[in-house]
Amino acid sequence: MMSSRHSSRHCDGGRTYESPVSSRSKGSLRWSCSRKRGLDGSLRRCDGQEKADQSQRCAENRSSSFTTPEGDGPMSRCADWASEVEQEEMRMGVRQDVQRYRRRILTADFNERERKTSSGSSECRDSPIPADMETDEAVLMRRQKQINYGKNTLAYDRYIKEVPKHLRQPGVHPRTPNKFKKYSRRSWDQQIRLWKVKLHAWDPPVQEGNDLQAIDEMDLDDVMEIELEACDSAESEENTQCSKNTKDTASIPADSCTGTPSKVMKTEANFDLS
């Protein structure tokens, strides 16, 4: 699934790390000579002129995303490894979501048909796969990113703690827009906006700076001690969502001093900490 060995010298691909040996133009010449067609599909000539043209094209016509035949799908340009990895991670997550959603719809559909046939209805559903489901990966990725921004807030955190799913009332409680439904770009963006506005109702109250100062003055020894103490007392599995690092002026509720979540403790490697 990876591209040919010369593509590591791509000048307009997603990889921008440099080879120590070749200069940019030398790299692209080497690359271009092994390819029959240029970016625009026209047949290339393997000579200097091509090189000049090509580097110029590189500089000017960089679209914001590209697809390679050997790639998995549309990729946006990542200048660095960290972003590439994050994007990869999100793409995998989105794909898993797609599978899950499809299964859910199929099951729901199936149950619906069951119900109808058992009740003697002559109607029957034809296609089990929802025809109007958004499947474009680029769109799903973009939407997921927007959802992530909304979810990665203290407000959302407090919201989900306060109102469990089964107690949510439509209209009253904010509901995450469904990225799999077909909406126009404007409609979707508007839904996201409204959702985030609604979530603000759960913003934490702003507190004095005093609390934070006191914390900074603690040194690591104290911190370690307190942590070890807290670990002894029982903690629940649900307590995995602690403070978020997105909001710096966040208040720190006095009653949230439970120990390291058990999930985290289990991930400790057998690293000698003595």
Added chain:
Amino acid sequence: MENSSKEDYRIQSFDIETQKLLKTALKGQLLQFHKPSAVDLEKVSNVIVDQSLKDQVFSKESGRICYTIVQAEAKQSNGNVFRRNLLNRMQKEFKAREETRSRSIQEWVCYVTFMCNIFDYLKVNNMPMMALVHPVFDCLLRLAQPDALQNEEEVDCLVLQLHRIGDQLEKMNEQRMDELFFMLRDGFLLQQNLSSMARLLLLEILEFRAGGWRLSETAHKYYYSEVAD
């Protein structure tokens, strides 16, 4: 994933401040009231990278430590500050690798070991990070060049990495693995100034890959019969 060495790395080899930092990081440091500031996590990642570049023993183990911290941060605060900073540092070092190599072979070798260790341990949804595949190959191919094959240190590093992650790398990009092995065959056959140890290492790795990243029993006997188990 190869099992790491039997000795767990001792935290005492770090200075006191660093020890504290690492301890908190490893215990999922992220207390409710002591927010894992981005600065702390960055600090930790820098400490780990710096140490990995100096200490070859550590560079073989740091992947595991990093994995623990990444998981902890993800679970606790859904963040990836640590990983992001780690990868940024690694990328920076990658760009400067030729300089590093000319300055110190030891450091260069540590870097490659570290990079491969990260590749091995830091998986995304149980898959190796795609972003690292080409860079890792670039490093290994550098090690397979004539000037590097002259140094036993570099050959040793090369074969060690291939033992640990060769099969995974091949799955991600078979073509580049072929490219690497063309160079290794050439080096083995044609290069005049290889030490006999270097030749032995190269022959072993050629056989290792040919056997599907496993050494046959007889081959194992040949290469390792003198080595204490």
